[in-house]
Amino acid sequence: MNLAVTNLSLTLVMGLVLIALWIGWHEQLGVDKDIIIGVIRAVIQLTVVGYVLKYVFRIDNLLLTLVLMLIIVFNAADNARKRSKGFEGAFWISFIAILTSTFVVLSVLVLSGSIKMTPSQIVPISGMVASNSMVAIGLCYRNMYAMFRDQRQQVLERLALGADIKNASRGILRETIRTGMSPTIDSSKTVGLVSLPGMMSGLIIAGVDPVKAIKYQIMVTFMLLATTSLASFIACYLAYKKYYNSRMQLIDLNGK
Structure with a gap:
């Protein structure tokens, strides 16, 4: 066609x-x-x-391909940072989370033979992974900020009872990671029934056998589920500490 x-x-x-x-x-x-x-x-x-x-x-140069991938991750991290409400180190937390999720997912895809280490396959997949990680992390940042602000008293009570900052923040971390993963989980539930994803539709329009296009889309679904969960997990566990000062006291967000 x-x-x-x-x-x-x-x-x-x-x-x-x-x-x-x-x-x-x-x-x-x-x-x-x-x-x-x-x-x-x-x-x-x-x-x-x-x-x-x-x-x-x-x-088809490997070094140039890696540079382009780093540019993609860099821009994704910078955009995720803008959702952080300005806490210190937001860019590097986003960069580490996106880079790690991209590396893990691409490594599995390449080693399994699903894709080849060529620019025409690596670069588009990197963009998909980084963009979904960016969205998930952005949702995590906004949700984490709101929950630390709204549940300040509950966190203070846990700290007063002897909990460390990780245990005091446990409920917020769980809910925030769930928030970051939710769009991808909801999308996976309705894929093929409500929406025909862009990759599958594009392959079909290009004349690829629909069965092969569906296999690729299944791979993408698995890939994105791993991407958003890993990126959300890493970003949240690195970011929650920024809501405490050097004395492990909760920062007052209500005054901001």
């Missing part, structure tokens, strides 16, 4: 953005500027990335 997405057709389809702009204007959501900026950035970034990937795929 040959796709015919010309510059003219793409420009005409871009008119669909007007629907989002109209809803934002009609409901006075204040998102008009963000939508316009988002669309412009998406077009520029995807165009640049398209030419970069074309070059990387053509020369």
